Structures are given as C-alpha cells and as structure tokens.
Amino acid sequence: MSSCTTGCTTKSILEQFPDKTRELREFLDSIVVTGDMDKNRGYLIKCLHKAQSIFGYLPLEVQQMVGKRLRIQQSDIYGVISFYSFFTDKPVGKHIVNICTGTACFVKGADKIVAEFKDQLGISVGETTPDGMFSLVSLRCIGACSLAPVVMVNDKVYGKVEPKKVKQILNEYK
Ligand code: FES
Secondary structure, three states, X not given: OEEOOOOOEEOOHHHHOHHHHHHHHHHHHOOOOOOOHHHHHHOXXXXXXXXXXXXXXXXXXXXXHHXXXXXXXXXXXXXXXXXXXXXXXXXOOOEEEEXXXXXXXXXXOHHHHHHHHHHHHOOOOXXXXXXXXXXXXXXXXXXXXXXXXXXXXXXXXEOOOOHHHHHHHHHOOO
C-alpha cells in the first residue's frame, strides 16, 4: 500500500493489477541481465514496449520495475519515454479519438471539430475521460487530406466531419 498526502491509503498500480504485474515480472525475469550496462540498455525499449502492451501505459511504478530489473536509472528511463512518442506515462482511454489538425484539415475547420469533441467529452486534447472510455489526441496529417477534416477513432477513419456529426461518432463507441 502507498499513502496519499491526505492520510488515506491507495493501492499501487502493481497491487491493483496483480495479473498484469505477474505477466510483466515473468517477462522481465526472462531477460538475462548482466553487468554489461550497454547490453542491459539495449533491452530497455523491448521491455518498455512489453510493459505498455500489458498495462496500456507506463506508470511510474512500472517504469521503476523495469529500471530495477535492468539496473537503469529512472531519469534514463524517463528520457526514453519522453523521446519516443509511442510511449506514454498517462493512462489512455479504451477508444482513442485522433483529430487531424494538419494544414488541409485546419483549413476545412478542424478547430471547430476539436472544440466540439472537447465539449462533448468534457476534456482537453491530451486527456482521457474519467471513465477511461475516450482519449483525445491531435495529429498532423494522416494522409487522407481529400477527406478533410478527418477524425480517426481507433482504426476507423471519418471524413468530411462536421461538428454536428461528433455526437453521432461518439455514440458508436458508447
Ligand atoms: S491534413 Fe488532415 S489528413 Fe492531411
């Protein structure tokens, strides 16, 4: 258990998800760690990928678990996570709403689409709804400019999106 600042106790991520923790521990135990730090560092991306695929993101405790096993400092791990955009240390929603804000989409009113999604979900870009259902992300050109403005929810692409269609799109995932 870890204590919060107001005196209450909360379960750590590792305690909350024992099965996921066990899966990661087994994976980490399968890595042959030696005194060769360069070699150990070579395993870092692979381990972070695995950890993110298990937990969905890389909370601090998970980073620490990886670091402890590979004998790599937390600051080095954080450096890797912030360098590669596919790693995230924030929880992501079940459904990822990607709104293209590239030039073609911007010209066709992507800002109004962003505003409508923010309004409907009650979150800002880069955030996840409290129920963990949706994350809102802004992207630069997904290569479907002729369909601008474009929104992609998970793998499904929506073209020529208008603000009034936003609610309908979200309803498909509720
Ligand atoms: S700018 Fe949006 S798809 Fe290209």
